[in-house]
Each structure stands twice: as C-alpha cells, then as structure tokens.
Amino acid sequence: MPYSYEPQYFEAFEEGQTFESVGRTVTEADFVLHSAFTGDWTELHTNAEYAADGPFGERIAQGPMTFVLATGFVYRCGFLERRVVAFLGMNYMDIPAPVYAGDTVAAKFEVTETRELSSRDDAGLVVIDSSMTNQDGEEVFAGDMKFLVRRGE
Known part of the structure; x- marks a missing residue:
C-alpha cells in the first residue's frame, strides 16, 4: 500500500x-x-522523577498530543491536501494505551461515510475512521474524524 496519496475531492x-x-x-x-x-506542563508528562513513580513508570504523551499526532498523519498522507473546508469534529475518540517518547507510531484510515449536504453545494461530508498503533502493533488512538471536503471544479 502506498504512503503518499493524491489529493481527492469529495466525489472521489x-x-x-x-x-x-x-x-x-x-x-x-x-x-x-x-x-x-x-x-500543559502536568508532571505526568514533563517530570521524569514524578512519572517514574506513577502508573506508567515513565512520562507519557498528553492525550491531546496523541490526537494531534493522528491528525498530522491524515494530512501527511496527502489525500485531503487543499481539499478540506473544515474539520467538523468526532463522534468518538479513544486513547486505549499510552504513547512514550521513543515510540514509533503510524496510522490507518478508512472512509466510513460520505454524505451530500443540502446546505452546501461546494462540499460534502467525509467521515474517516482512524487507528494509530505503536511499533508493537498496540492501538494508541482510535476515532472517527469528520471533514467537510470540497467538490471538484
């Protein structure tokens, strides 16, 4: 499977x-x-001594940072480049395992819904299920991302 994709309009x-x-x-x-x-300088994320005595044994990434990594992968793939009108939110987001400094993460995305919108003739809704895993195959992020995607010209 390729890792770099051409930008796609809603219809594609x-x-x-x-x-x-x-x-x-x-x-x-x-x-x-x-x-x-x-x-966010919470000690669980920024103080090695404090985190060493915590539930994970070392510092972990903030949950929002894990989400940001996943959204970065969407754009790095290229399929939404210059096509997104707006990020509309998520129906769900789970962070089932921590991300540590030194982890290598990657993401997979699946289009789960496309929908015409009566309120827009220039764009449609695309919902993308996202799963990010670490180097051991352990899922560290899951969620669906809703995008308003431009129509072709």
Whole structure:
C-alpha cells in the first residue's frame, strides 16, 4: 500500500476506501513543544522523577498530543491536501494505551461515510475512521474524524 496519496475531492471518496501513513518516532522535542504550545506542563508528562513513580513508570504523551499526532498523519498522507473546508469534529475518540517518547507510531484510515449536504453545494461530508498503533502493533488512538471536503471544479 502506498504512503503518499493524491489529493481527492469529495466525489472521489468511497466508503471502505483505506489509506495508510508512514511511521514517525515520537521525540523528547515533541513532548516539550506540545507542552509549550498548550501550556500543559502536568508532571505526568514533563517530570521524569514524578512519572517514574506513577502508573506508567515513565512520562507519557498528553492525550491531546496523541490526537494531534493522528491528525498530522491524515494530512501527511496527502489525500485531503487543499481539499478540506473544515474539520467538523468526532463522534468518538479513544486513547486505549499510552504513547512514550521513543515510540514509533503510524496510522490507518478508512472512509466510513460520505454524505451530500443540502446546505452546501461546494462540499460534502467525509467521515474517516482512524487507528494509530505503536511499533508493537498496540492501538494508541482510535476515532472517527469528520471533514467537510470540497467538490471538484
């Protein structure tokens, strides 16, 4: 399966269509940049001594950082490049396992719904089920992402 896809307009998406991302290793810089950007300096994520005595034995990524990694993979794949009008939210999001600095994560995406919208003649709804796993195949993120995607010209 290729890892880089051509951008697609709404009409090209079909239910059951799948996409797969490349892998990416989560770094110390990711932890620091996410904390700096969000202002979330919770010790479980930023204090190695504190986290060592915690439930995971070391620092873990913030849940929102895990989500951000998954959304980054959507755009890195390229199939939505310059086609998204808006990210409309999610029906569900699960973070079943932690992400650690040094983990290598990758994502798979499946189109689960496409829908014409009577309120828009320039775009339609595309719902994409997302699953991100670590290097051991353990799922660390799952959720459906709803996008308003432009129609072809």
